[in-house]
Amino acid sequence: MNNALHIGDCLDILHTLPDGCAHLIYLDPPFNTNSRQIGRVRGKPNEAGLAYDDAFGSPAGYIAYMRPRVEAMRRVLARNGSLFFHCDWRMSHHVRLMLDSVFGDQEMGDGDQRSRVKRRAVFVNEIIWRYGLGASRTRRWLLTKHDVIFWYANGPDYTFNLIREAPTPAMLAKYCHTDEQGNRYMISYGRRYYLRGGKPLDDVWDIPAIAPTSRERVGYPTQKPLALLKRIIALASNAGDLVLDPFCGSGTTLVAAQALGRQWIGIDANLKAIALARARLAAGA
Numbered sequence: 122m123n124n125a126l127h128i129g130d131c132l133d134i135l136h137t138l139p140d141g142c143a144h145l146i147y148l149d150p151p152f153n154t155n156s157r158q159i160g161r162v163r164g165k166p167n168e169a170g171l172a173y174d175d176a177f178g179s180p181a182g183y184i185a186y187m188r189p190r191v192e193a194m195r196r197v198l199a200r201n202g203s204l205f206f207h208c209d210w211r212m213s214h215h216v217r218l219m220l221d222s223v224f225g226d227q228e229m230g231d232g233d234q235r236s237r238v239k240r241r242a243v244f245v246n247e248i249i250w251r252y253g254l255g256a257s258r259t260r261r262w263l264l265t266k267h268d269v270i271f272w273y274a275n276g277p278d279y280t281f282n283l284i285r286e287a288p289t290p291a292m293l294a295k296y297c298h299t300d301e302q303g304n305r306y307m308i309s310y311g312r313r314y315y316l317r318g319g320k321p322l323d324d325v326w327d328i329p330a331i332a333p334t335s336r337e338r339v340g341y342p343t344q345k346p347l348a349l350l351k352r353i354i355a356l357a358s359n360a361g362d363l364v365l366d367p368f369c370g371s372g373t374t375l376v377a378a379q380a381l382g383r384q385w386i387g388i389d390a391n392l393k394a395i396a397l398a399r400a401r402l403a404a405g406a
């Protein structure tokens with residue numbers, strides 16, 4: 122079952138997978154842009170004709186399409202697993218309500234003592250991915266430079282690997298001593314305090330989108346950066362876990378999972394996407 126690519130509607134393929142098999146599900150489905158998404162290389166439409174349709178009509182039509190697929194995903198999610206739903210300003214408010222309803226509304230056992238609003242066991246974070254690149258001209262509204270990624274867990278004991286940012290120059294200056302192993306520390310009242318890294322990662326991520334001339338670009342429309350997927354996988358899964366992407370496109374999630382020692386399953390309705398994902402996995406990039 123593990124390390125497999127499937128062609129077809131993810132609703133049908135998900136029904137063939139066993140309960141609780143996936144530790145992490147990341148989905149980057151069509152965003153309801155009401156258009157045909159066409160891949161580009163150096164600004165020009167891709168000659169290989171890599172494209173997919175992204176038109177569901179109303180928000181209600183989009184949610185009616187997504188809901189049964191997300192329900193099928195929840196069935197295959199492991200007890201300690203997480204689901205990441207990637208969307209943007211067009212549908213994010215509808216998606217959030219749908220996810221609340223599919224995942225239920227259990228409260229965390231002991232609550233979050235520092236928060237006045239109790240955190241739900243199943244809703245973990247709303248991640249803002251600020252991608253920077255793209256349009257630089259606007260007249261009547263602010264430039265749109267972020268996507269939204271909702272993180273839901275299947276229960277309170279979900280996998281969470283704390284990631285810390287790089288220490289700032291000020292922290293490095295404070296922890297100015299180095300021991301025999303090369304670890305930095307500071308001394309206060311005669312005691313050593315070791316530097317554990319920078320501040321814990323927050324929910325606004327600055328990761329550049331793939332530049333038009335980047336070697337990472339494979340010409341698939343809406344291809345996501347490997348750095349984004351590696352971060353999600355490192356946060357919410359461990360080596361050997363199974364990562365599932367039911368709308369895998371060019372296979373970015375699977376390439377990232379393979380690089381981090383996870384198992385993977387990819388599904389896409391587009392034959393050309395699956396062929397591209399297979400080539401990327403063979404090349405490891």
Ligand SMILES: C[S@@+](CC[C@H](N)C(=O)[O-])C[C@H]1O[C@@H](n2cnc3c(N)ncnc32)[C@H](O)[C@@H]1O
Pocket residue numbers: 129130131132149150151173341342343344345346367368369370371372373374388389390391394
């Ligand atoms: C936004 S793209 C994914 C891009 C991908 N994250 C990447 O980095 O290349 C969405 C994908 O969903 C696929 N798709 C649309 N409806 C689908 C369905 N019902 N089942 C499986 N795949 C579907 C499209 O063919 C498209 O490749």
